[in-house]
Amino acid sequence: MTTSSQTEVSAFPHIRAVVRANGTGEVVIAGNSRPIDAPDETALRREAMTLITAQASVLARPVRVYTEGPEGDGELIVHPDGNIEEVAAETKGRRRRTATPPSSADSDAGAGGETVRGSDLTPPPAAPQPTDAQEPATQAELPMDSVPAAAPAETQSVVQAAERSAQPPAAPSAEAPTRRSLKETSFLISDPVVQPATQGFRGLMTRIGLRMDPSEAELAERADIHSVSQHWPGPRTIAVVNRKGGANKTPTVAALSAVFARYGGGGVLAWDNNENQGTLGWRTEQGPHTSSVLDLLRDKEQLLSPLAHNALLAHYVHHQTEDKYDVLRSDENDEGDHEISADEVDAVHSVAAKYYRMIIMDSGNTARAANWRAMIAHTNQLVIPTTTMEDRAEAAKLTLQTLTARDEHSAKLAEDAVVIISQWKPEDGDEARRIAAGFEPLVRAVVTVPYDPALKAGRIRHNALKPATQRAWLAAAAAVAKGL
Incomplete structure (x- = not known):
């Protein structure tokens, strides 16, 4: 059957x-x-x-x-x-x-159900086709009394010729393929081959020689990897903002940068856009120098020159050897009092956009600062980080309100924002779900990241995170990528 x-x-x-x-x-x-x-x-x-x-x-x-x-x-x-x-x-x-x-x-x-064999595939004999001499006439075409039962062969031939002439002309045959139709024709109609499972029990069976299809969870992970591996036609800028300090902005910048660089093949810059001194340099690997954004500003004309090449950037950014992205630090000179202006943000962004396919910007806590406003003007995708602490979540909501009321571009960013909620303590799962439910009607996507001590202090490295945390940040990056 x-x-x-x-x-x-x-x-x-x-x-x-x-x-x-x-x-x-x-x-x-x-x-x-x-x-x-x-x-x-x-x-x-x-x-x-x-x-x-x-x-x-x-x-x-x-x-x-x-x-x-x-x-x-x-x-x-x-x-x-x-x-x-x-x-x-x-x-x-x-x-x-x-x-x-x-x-x-x-x-x-x-x-009796005991023996199973291949089905008999021999087709039944085809019914014999009538020849012209045997073709019967239907009653509608030829009344039975119009031809004697024993009509001579000559009479039958005349009747059959009349029948054939009375039949409607055959439909024209399909038009022969033209050069244009050949161009529109493709033999590549096969469905893509799904790679076998690599994870869990299914992956184990594949490794011992029994090919198995991947599970739904593995297929979802592959889809997220595909999303974050994309390259877009032109640079993309992501701003990570929350008006409250301690809202997990810097870990969010580092974690997203690592995911996009690891899966997308580099070309990612994490930029600490604090108006004075930020913390991104403290949480990431330092290169063989102490350069900051002020050094890049000093040499921006040289870097924007048509003769400049990528290797020059090594003097100004700090490469993360494991996670494959670069860090542009804020001014860390305790004796300095330079405050980044809007024009300087524009200048640095023009340099970054020349050399990087993706720019992920950390930010300060003042939405009224000139550099904060200039950052928003360059932003393609907004990310609002928060923890499961109530005041951080409330500050995230107020940040969205501020942007919604500012101008059309800012309001669109707020509407399409991605909120990333990081658990502050291991037992904060219920609180994370409650906060997520509150943000879901307000933004495009909400992602929850589990508690991980590797994010609490010290240098942030993707491989130091737990597998569940790595998977959560991959999902968060995929949500961000869908807005680019």
């Missing part, structure tokens, strides 16, 4: 059941052969189906089986509960090796 779902049954792993005339057989699963030895053909088939049903139970889904036997080839669908379906000839398009009909003993066994 053929069902519409048969075409949906995966051909992986490739399974063959072979029964030979000499009384031997084998089951081959993904290239691994399991010989079968039984006293008769019926026992051989029963043992083969036992092995295949066990495989279907492991996979928790039906499997496709190609059968080979003395009476020909076939194709079956075997379910985990032991039910077996034959795949019809028009579904699989396979041919028997021979047209020898099965023996009566085999037919009886198959009817």
